[in-house]
Amino acid sequence: MKIFSALIFNLIIVSFAYADFSSTNFQLENPINIIEGGQSTSTNFKYFSSTGQLISGQSTSTSFIQNTGFLYFPTATSPVISATPGDSQVVLNWTPAVGILANITNYEVGISNTSGGVFTYTLVGNVFTNTKTSLTNGTTYFFKVRSYAAGLLLSESAEVSATPNATVVSPSGSGGGSVSTQTGVVFSGRAYPLSKVSILKDGQLVVSTIAGPDSNFSASLNGLSSGDYNFSVYGTDKNGLRSSAFTFQIFITSGVTTQISGIFIAPTISVDKSEVKRGDNITIFGQSASDSQIVISVNSPQEFFKNTSSDANGIYLHSFDTSVLEQGQHSTKSKALKNTEISSFGDTVSFIVGTKNVLADNTKKVVKGDLNEDGRCNLVDFSIIAFWYKRPLSQAFIKKEKEYLNGDSKIDLVDFSIMAFYWTG
Amino acid sequence: MKSFIRIFFIALFFLMYFIPSVSWAADIFFNANKNLYTKNENFLVQVYLDTKDKKINAVGGSVSFLSDFIELKEIRDGNSSVNFWIEKPRLVSNNKINFSGMTTSGFSGSKMLLFEIVFQTKKSGNTSLNFEDIQILENDGLGTKIATKDIPFNFSISNELSNENEEDLLIKDSNPPESFNPFVANDSDIFNGKYFIVFSSVDKGVGIDHYEVRESSSWGWGGKYIQSESPYLLKNQKLTSRIYVKAVDKMGNIKIVEINAQNKTALLEQYLIIGIILIICILFYFRKKIWLKLFLK
Numbered sequence: 001m002k003i004f005s006a007l008i009f010n011l012i013i014v015s016f017a018y019a020d021f022s023s024t025n026f027q028l029e030n031p032i033n034i035i036e037g038g039q040s041t042s043t044n045f046k047y048f049s050s051t052g053q054l055i056s057g058q059s060t061s062t063s064f065i066q067n068t069g070f071l072y073f074p075t076a077t078s079p080v081i082s083a084t085p086g087d088s089q090v091v092l093n094w095t096p097a098v099g100i101l102a103n104i105t106n107y108e109v110g111i112s113n114t115s116g117g118v119f120t121y122t123l124v125g126n127v128f129t130n131t132k133t134s135l136t137n138g139t140t141y142f143f144k145v146r147s148y149a150a151g152l153l154l155s156e157s158a159e160v161s162a163t164p165n166a167t168v169v170s171p172s173g174s175g176g177g178s179v180s181t182q183t184g185v186v187f188s189g190r191a192y193p194l195s196k197v198s199i200l201k202d203g204q205l206v207v208s209t210i211a212g213p214d215s216n217f218s219a220s221l222n223g224l225s226s227g228d229y230n231f232s233v234y235g236t237d238k239n240g241l242r243s244s245a246f247t248f249q250i251f252i253t254s255g256v257t258t259q260i261s262g263i264f265i266a267p268t269i270s271v272d273k274s275e276v277k278r279g280d281n282i283t284i285f286g287q288s289a290s291d292s293q294i295v296i297s298v299n300s301p302q303e304f305f306k307n308t309s310s311d312a313n314g315i316y317l318h319s320f321d322t323s324v325l326e327q328g329q330h331s332t333k334s335k336a337l338k339n340t341e342i343s344s345f346g347d348t349v350s351f352i353v354g355t356k357n358v359l360a361d362n363t364k365k366v367v368k369g370d371l372n373e374d375g376r377c378n379l380v381d382f383s384i385i386a387f388w389y390k391r392p393l394s395q396a397f398i399k400k401e402k403e404y405l406n407g408d409s410k411i412d413l414v415d416f417s418i419m420a421f422y423w424t425g
Numbered sequence: 426m427k428s429f430i431r432i433f434f435i436a437l438f439f440l441m442y443f444i445p446s447v448s449w450a451a452d453i454f455f456n457a458n459k460n461l462y463t464k465n466e467n468f469l470v471q472v473y474l475d476t477k478d479k480k481i482n483a484v485g486g487s488v489s490f491l492s493d494f495i496e497l498k499e500i501r502d503g504n505s506s507v508n509f510w511i512e513k514p515r516l517v518s519n520n521k522i523n524f525s526g527m528t529t530s531g532f533s534g535s536k537m538l539l540f541e542i543v544f545q546t547k548k549s550g551n552t553s554l555n556f557e558d559i560q561i562l563e564n565d566g567l568g569t570k571i572a573t574k575d576i577p578f579n580f581s582i583s584n585e586l587s588n589e590n591e592e593d594l595l596i597k598d599s600n601p602p603e604s605f606n607p608f609v610a611n612d613s614d615i616f617n618g619k620y621f622i623v624f625s626s627v628d629k630g631v632g633i634d635h636y637e638v639r640e641s642s643s644w645g646w647g648g649k650y651i652q653s654e655s656p657y658l659l660k661n662q663k664l665t666s667r668i669y670v671k672a673v674d675k676m677g678n679i680k681i682v683e684i685n686a687q688n689k690t691a692l693l694e695q696y697l698i699i700g701i702i703l704i705i706c707i708l709f710y711f712r713k714k715i716w717l718k719l720f721l722k
Contacts, residue, residue, distance in 0.1 A: 202627050203508035203529035204606055225600040227504045227629025228538070232530040247480075247530040249506075368566070372612045380610040382509055383623040383656040387615040389511060397614045406568060413485045413560050414568030416511055416527040420482035421566040423529035 074102030076154035078341040079145045080189070080246070082260040083162035084253050089133045090141060090162040093250055096128060097147035097155050098344055104154070110144040115159060119144055137166045156340045158189070158262030183254050184222035189263025190215045190289040190338065191235035191243075192314040197265070198425065200232040200245075204379070205425035211235070215289035215314060226254035232425070235265040237287035238313075239362070242424065243268050244347045266346030267294060267316065267334045274351055275358040276322050282351060284332050285317040292338035296320070297345065299331045310336070325353045369419035371404050376424045385411050385419065450571040451476050451561045453486075455554055455578035456536075462546045463585040467498060469594050470554060470578060472539040474506070479563055479571055480533045485511070485525030486559035486575075488542065492520040494552040494582060499543040501675070503598070503632035506537040509625055514540045521557075531564025540632075543594055546582045554578040598630025601680040602672040609664065609687050620664060620687075621656040626672035626680060634675040640666040643686040643695060664688035665695065 079094040097104050109130045110119030119142075124130045135141060141164070145157040191197045191211040199207040199219055211217040229252050232245040243265050252258060267288035276282040284296055291309070294316045298304040304324065310316040316334075331350045336343045351360075369377035371384045388397060388411040398409050405415040452475040462468055474484065484507065490497075500514045500522065507526035514524035524540065556575035563569040607624035615621070626633060638657050641648035645667045659668070664687040672680045708715065 200529065202603065204625070223604065225603065225629040228506065230506070230508060230528060230530070230532060245530045247532070249532055249534065371614070372610060378608070379509075379606075379623045379625055379655075380608050380612070382625075383610075383621070384612055384615055386511055387656065394614065400614065413483050413511070413525055413527075413562060414570075416525075417483035417562035417564070417568035418566060420527040420529045420531065421564055425529070 074149055074152070074154060075100045075342060076102065076104060076147045076149070077335070077344040078155045078262055078264060079107070079147060079157045080248060080260065080262045080264075081143060081145050081157040081160045082248070082250055082258055083143055083160045084256055084258045085162040085164045086253070086256070087166050088135050088137055088164050089131055090135060090143065090164055091129070091131050091253075092143055092145070092160075093129045094145045094157060095248060099147075099149055099154060102149035102152070102154060104147045105150050106148040108146040108148065110146065112142045112144075112159075113139070115142050115161065117142070121146065135164045137164045139163065155342050158341055160259050160261035162259060182222045182257065183224045183226065183252060184220055184257045185224065185229075185231070185250075185252065186218065186220045186257060186259050187231070187233060187263060188216070188218040188259070188261050189233070189265065190341070190343075191217050191265040192237050192268075192287045193290045193312070195238065195287070195314075196236045198234055198236070200234075200423075200425040202230050203232075203423060203425060213290070213312075220257075222257075224252050226252060228252075231260070232423075233263055233265065234424070235268075237268040238315075239268075239270075239287075241268040241270065241286070244344075245423075246344070262341060264289070264336065264338075264341050264343040266343045267310075267336050269332065269334050269346055269349050270362050271332065271349050271351050271360055272362075273357055274360040275354045275356060276351060277355060277357050278325065278327055278353050279321075279323045280357060281319040281321055283317060283319050284334070285315070286334060286346075287314045288316055288334070288336040288343075289338050290314045292336045294318075294334050294336055296332060296334045298325070299333075299348075300325050322353050327353050327355075367404075367424065368422040369404055370422075371400055377419060377422045378425055381419060382416075385415055450479050450573070451481065452574045452576060453484075453539075453556055453559055453561070454576040457578060457580070460578070460580040462580065462582050464546055464549060464582060465586060466546045466582075467543055467594055468546070469541055469543050471541045474537045474539060474561070475535045476533040476537060476561075477535075478533070480531040481561050481571060482529070482531035482564035483525075483527040483562040483568065484539065484560065487517075487524070487557040488514075488522040489555050489557050490520055490544070491552050494548055494550055495544040495546055497522070497542065498545050501541040501543070501596070501632045502539075503596075503628045503630045503674070504538060505540055505627075505632075506532050506534075507539060508627070514542075525560075549582045549584045551579070551581050553580065596631045596676070598628075598674065598676045599678065600628075600630055601678040602626040602628040602633055602674050604680060605670075605672065605682060607668070607670045607682060607684055609659070609668070609684060615656065616658050620659045620662055622659055622668060622670070622684070623655045624657075624670045624672075624682075625655060628672075628674040628678075630678075631675040634673050634677075637671040637673065639669040639671070641669065643667055645669075645683075 076097040076099045079097045081094045084091040106126055108121040108123050110121040112119045140161050142159045142161050144159050147155045193213050193215050195211050197209050197211055197217045207219045207221055209217055209219040229250055231248045234245040235243045246263055267286045269286040272283040288294055288310045290312050294308045294310055296306045296318050306318055308316050308318040329352055331348045333345045333348045335345045367377050369381055371381045405418055454473055456471040456473055497516055502514055508528045510526040512523050512525045514522055517523045555577045559573050559575050561571045561573045563571050603626050605626040607622050609622050611618055611620045635652050637650035638653040639648045639650045640661050643665050667686050668684045670682050
């Protein structure tokens, strides 16, 4: 029967024991493993039910993941929304909301005539684009997108505005007419207070701006053609540490300025120790948007989530007690929540839980892919590895390949992939 | 009967556990308007990626075809999802196109264009376009290979000759390539540490055809455009030239960007020499007045 069950569901069962939970006020011993069950909601109530499982851990199949333990409350990153006005219509595109302990199943698009006003929402399904038609030309509309997991509202985008216009613009490349207005993009969102925000167009740095003391930034880019663009946005914190890049692919329409709103740069993160003695604290710190809630995830067989806040300068710090971690390699990452917006998790930093404390060298900033060691990973580095592509490497270059790429003493597509990931432009 | 069922389920169990279940994380496929063509007909095939729920940042491989049936006429990489080509799609033998490229920070989507190919049919029969050695790598900082399903394109060529209903494959692209930022650099690992220039533009229409580089005087005079590829070894290693890089698309639209001379010290020397010459010229021009003032007072 066991074989039969395994056969049918093809489950991978990971077994591990749960630790006791305690604080200065309470101790919860031998917690019972509980799987979150269904959820019922109405306008007046929410009901979370639970089901049991004999073995703790996570069960997965190709079609579902079941997490056991205490009740899980899923969240999702806020979609970043863009609005492109047209004749009596606005085309909306958004990035997928990334569910945490949930799969996004639906999106709703909201429309309003006033900024911050009452939005009227329409369910559009699990898609990333929607066109609002029958709009009045010359009227400014405001839009938002909400993500849902099986009826549960998980996240909401910032609002974006657009003004439909009757001006007929011949798309470039169609051979007729001329462009009457500038083709461009306006980016806006949150980074870190007074931090540098860099915007890359198709991998090339095109705009840099400084966020305000409130962490908000806005930048525009004009002179574009009609076509598909790949934009990346990243922030640099006060210590010169770069955030993970936020990437957005969008079709730019000729003669129209597209608004991309709600970009929420993920926090930077560092740790004070590269190795920490089990039971000692490790300090996890970084920079994010000012006065935001920071969720720190410490990854081990069991994932721990800790909450802290960033101050007016966006600085956050959390002292994590490693007594709950097993000896070995661990990692941590963080995300930020402000108002109704949620960033994605940022970069991951690793540390070892062992038998001694070793301070981390946070001054050494090795940028992967930075072959010419100028602190950036850009076209120069690309040209250097393109030069060595499918050629036998020199002894000097083998050393660099080991330090800055995957260390297999050859240049192939994998090295380019690593470079593309760490690209700074 | 019972033992038969038991053996059946045990066998099934082992099959499921020891033969890895195939779960494709990305598809690479062709897209064409139809799959029946006439003889001597030109047709366009697009190469697309469906990244499913993955974010990918590097792709490479080959497209193969039977050259008895079709002939390659053109490859277009305009508006590609690939930012930087490592190997621009090109014919490497009479029946194979190689390509590899990367996209910084990755991309995802169900119909992401890589490039387009224009073929002309030659003889009738059933044939296909196939992918070979496809590698698709995840944007995870490790270059993890993604399980990929490559879907061939099967089509037929009839004995009829090409008719008037042939699709219009001409692209009307009047936009120049995108603006770009060339860099002058040197590195001990290439060109023996000599200075070179790197550049890359993209074209949202028909695609980049080639680049040209001109090394002029620091004032921008002189020098000829030379068709070049990035990285380009600079002739003037003193870096006193103003450099112009021209990106030309396949319709002949151009975008020129320039970089000022990098060697400021040498430039100052040049300015100093020019200044001295100017002073000599002025003195020569006013020599009579100066002579009179100095000696005939």
